[in-house]
Amino acid sequence: MEDIIICRCEEVTLQHITETATKYKCSAREVKLRTRAGMGFCGGRTCRPAIDTALATITGETPGHDIPLKVSPPIRPVSLAVLGGKSNE
Amino acid sequence: MNSNRIIDHPVLGSFEDRPIIRFTFDGKEYEGFQGETIAAALLANGVRTLRVHEESGSPRGIYCNIGHCFECRVTVNNQSNTRACMTEIKEHMRIESGKLQPAPLKSEAGSAHLPRTYAAFAEKHPTRKDGDLDV
Ligand code: FES
Numbered sequence: 001m002e003d004i005i006i007c008r009c010e011e012v013t014l015q016h017i018t019e020t021a022t023k024y025k026c027s028a029r030e031v032k033l034r035t036r037a038g039m040g041f042c043g044g045r046t047c048r049p050a051i052d053t054a055l056a057t058i059t060g061e062t063p064g065h066d067i068p069l070k071v072s073p074p075i076r077p078v079s080l081a082v083l084g085g086k087s088n089e
Numbered sequence: 090m091n092s093n094r095i096i097d098h099p100v101l102g103s104f105e106d107r108p109i110i111r112f113t114f115d116g117k118e119y120e121g122f123q124g125e126t127i128a129a130a131l132l133a134n135g136v137r138t139l140r141v142h143e144e145s146g147s148p149r150g151i152y153c154n155i156g157h158c159f160e161c162r163v164t165v166n167n168q169s170n171t172r173a174c175m176t177e178i179k180e181h182m183r184i185e186s187g188k189l190q191p192a193p194l195k196s197e198a199g200s201a202h203l204p205r206t207y208a209a210f211a212e213k214h215p216t217r218k219d220g221d222l223d224v
Binding site: 009041042046 | 142144147152153156159162208
């Protein structure tokens, strides 16, 4: 159970998140910065609800907008080539 | 060729024959049907591992299959980080799986013991202050 991977991009386990949140009594955002959960290729768009839920259980933090886990636009990762006008083919 | 495909579906109907597309994955030749994605065509050929995690080497394949998670990214005709679940196969497509990458900061040369967080650094060097450069 504890070696469930929460963040697949950075391979962060529930155990690692639990230990970090317990040891540092920290927010979801700090857990992200300490473990890299949610900082991988997909931009945290896949595991964010799981991190939020884990933190709600561990520290009681409810997901809010004050110090959020931080999700920034764009909605999906795009290459610089696409931003520069190249077609997405 | 159809043993791994649903050829008769209660909602989608029956699978009509479509032109066969040939492509390669890691140098090996495969066949799929026109309109299939790379992920679908490879799955139908029994290939589930599309890449390995760059750092740990653990195998990865389709996860969301809707273009959201990028777990299925492969290199298509030299274009890296292309989602296999969103890209249609084309004739003579050259697809390469994602490989293990060197991780210099995690070698056995002792660098694995370097502090990775400010907290770990402070634990290791209790007398150092912010801005001390000769670490
Ligand atoms: S499987 Fe998630 S993006 Fe392709």
